[in-house]
Amino acid sequence: MADIIIKNAYVLTMDPEKGDLKNGTIVIEDGKITEIGEKTSESADTVIDAKHSVVMPGLVNTHTHAAMTLFRGYADDLQLADWLEGHIWPAEAKLTAEDVYKGSLLACLEMIRSGTTAFADMYFYMDETAKAVEISGLRASLCHGLIELWNEEKGETDLKEGKRFVRAWQGAADGRIKTMYGPHAPNTCSEEFLAKVREEASKDRAGIHIHLLETEAELLAMKERYGKCSVHLLEDIGFFGPDVLAAHCVWLSDGDIEILGKRGVNVSHNVISNMKLASGIAPVHKMLEKGVNVSLGTDGCASNNNLDLFEEMKTAALLHKVNTFSPTVLPARQVLEMGTVNGAKALGIEAGMLKVGKKADLIVVDMRKPHLTPCFDIHSHLVYSARGSDVRTTIVDGKLLMDDYRVLAFDEQKVLEEAQKAAEELIARANA
Ligand SMILES: O=c1[nH]cnc2c1ncn2[C@@H]1O[C@H](CO)[C@@H](O)[C@H]1O
Ligand SMILES: [Zn+2]
Incomplete structure (x- = not known):
């Protein structure tokens, strides 16, 4: 059984040999990409439906x-x-x-x-x-x-x-x-x-x-x-x-x-x-x-x-x-x-491309947005129209850090509050 399967995605592999898949599936196991194709016979604990989204290297x-x-x-x-x-x-x-x-x-x-x-x-x-x-x-x-x-x-x-x-x-x-x-x-x-x-x-x-x-x-x-x-x-x-x-x-x-x-x-x-x-x-x-x-x-x-x-x-x-x-x-x-x-x-990382055997460091970009509609060319959209806030899912080393806009890694509100407070106090000390 795999860890994560992402299906129904436009897969931007960045691998010149493979090219892109218009409706693809990626299988992730033990931190690595184990399959990329149209479909898979694998099952997984987590299945992500990436309809209207692009999966690409982080x-x-x-x-x-x-x-x-x-x-x-x-x-x-x-x-x-x-x-x-x-x-x-x-x-x-x-x-x-x-x-x-x-x-x-x-x-x-x-x-x-x-x-x-x-x-x-x-x-x-x-x-x-x-x-x-x-x-x-x-x-x-x-x-x-x-x-x-x-x-x-x-x-x-x-x-x-x-x-x-x-x-x-x-x-x-x-x-x-x-x-x-x-x-x-x-x-x-x-x-x-x-x-x-x-x-x-x-x-x-x-x-x-x-x-x-x-x-x-x-x-x-x-x-x-x-x-x-x-x-x-x-x-x-x-x-x-x-x-x-x-x-x-x-x-x-x-x-x-x-x-x-x-x-x-x-x-x-x-x-x-x-x-x-x-x-x-x-x-x-x-x-x-x-x-x-x-x-x-x-x-x-x-x-x-x-x-x-x-x-x-x-x-x-x-x-x-x-x-x-x-x-x-x-x-x-x-x-x-x-x-x-x-x-x-x-950085000497075995990633940067979606390819079997590479580390599963990848993101899912939500393309169902006004500023990304219509879509003729994914490359063009990602560079000229998309924003960081269009990323819905982030996976590193085969682990979900953000799942459909929900950050799982830590308590987001606490991180924001503590940083705000630390910054205010720091600048007050610097200006003292
Ligand atoms: O653009 C930059 N040019 C030169 N130094 C920088 C720049 N941005 C940050 N730092 C400085 O580099 C040190 C990191 O060890 C820090 O002092 C940081 O403020
Ligand atoms: Zn710098």
Whole structure:
């Protein structure tokens, strides 16, 4: 007997070999997809009738700071340096472990509701985010943010905590949690420190998550300090590899793109954050042309201000069209690949596609909505018309986290109330 059967669905497999099924059935057992076809002879404890719905791989958010949900709308319309150093960092100095727990749970709730099944996170008090992931049922690649700022003592303390976290949580929550090293950025960490982090990550067989060339200010600071940009510096110290996840990558030269492609670096494109902070426009279509694995991230809620990857897909598709004066750039199908297949690859997850043997991380999107009627093309609808709130069911590792708009993972009202209270108290402390 199987665990879950989803029937009567439009199945968007994202598997080029299989294609889509107009009226399909998916069977889930022991956390994996065991059958995809027109019908099944199996029976299951839970049978979901997905009439008027699309079943698709869960979306993967490859760059966020989950607990920053507490700063949603706290500091808007500011220059990045002023935003980060003048507002966010002083407020973060007042964060407690409990705040991070409550903010992370809120983020998990928002992700479950908007169809995200896995995410990559860099922050502080990461045990708390890990606990929230464990409870919520989501999948995540987590790292403790290392902000050395050329302070040797801080570098050592951060790295020690980073290593403790990597070792404590690697493979936890039935393998749903993976851990990484999280050096903040090449302009907030020294060359020696970055080299040391690379060494430790290799030793622990953990990946590395870093902000990379987000702003022109970083590019200029790097040129002044080292006479080369961040990509060349990291290339010269042997930092890059397919286990590196680089967020933003806005200020890249053609040569930088070649390097990222050659080294198999995974890029997280955070289009809304880049627009909101006016950081610039990442050369996404060029990266994709060069075979770079580009996925999508929301960044934290202080620079977005939500975790809805449907919005991210639409915005990415639109921005790159107007930026290149070419409406054929980033077509809907390619953007869906960025949100699913490429994201799963970036986090090393056996998912991102609905295929027998893959992990059962999938979502059911309700298409019986005014803004989704009529429907000629599912790809187009999912990118240009759908919203995160159209997701009715979310399954991770073969477990139902939300069933027909009902969140099962935890008490939703309690999560909302506690996050609201924690945020109010935190901001009061920060403004005191
Ligand atoms: O877009 C961004 N650029 C640079 N730093 C960021 C951004 N978003 C969040 N953080 C900061 O990164 C640290 C995580 O370890 C946090 O301090 C967070 O505020
Ligand atoms: Zn970030």
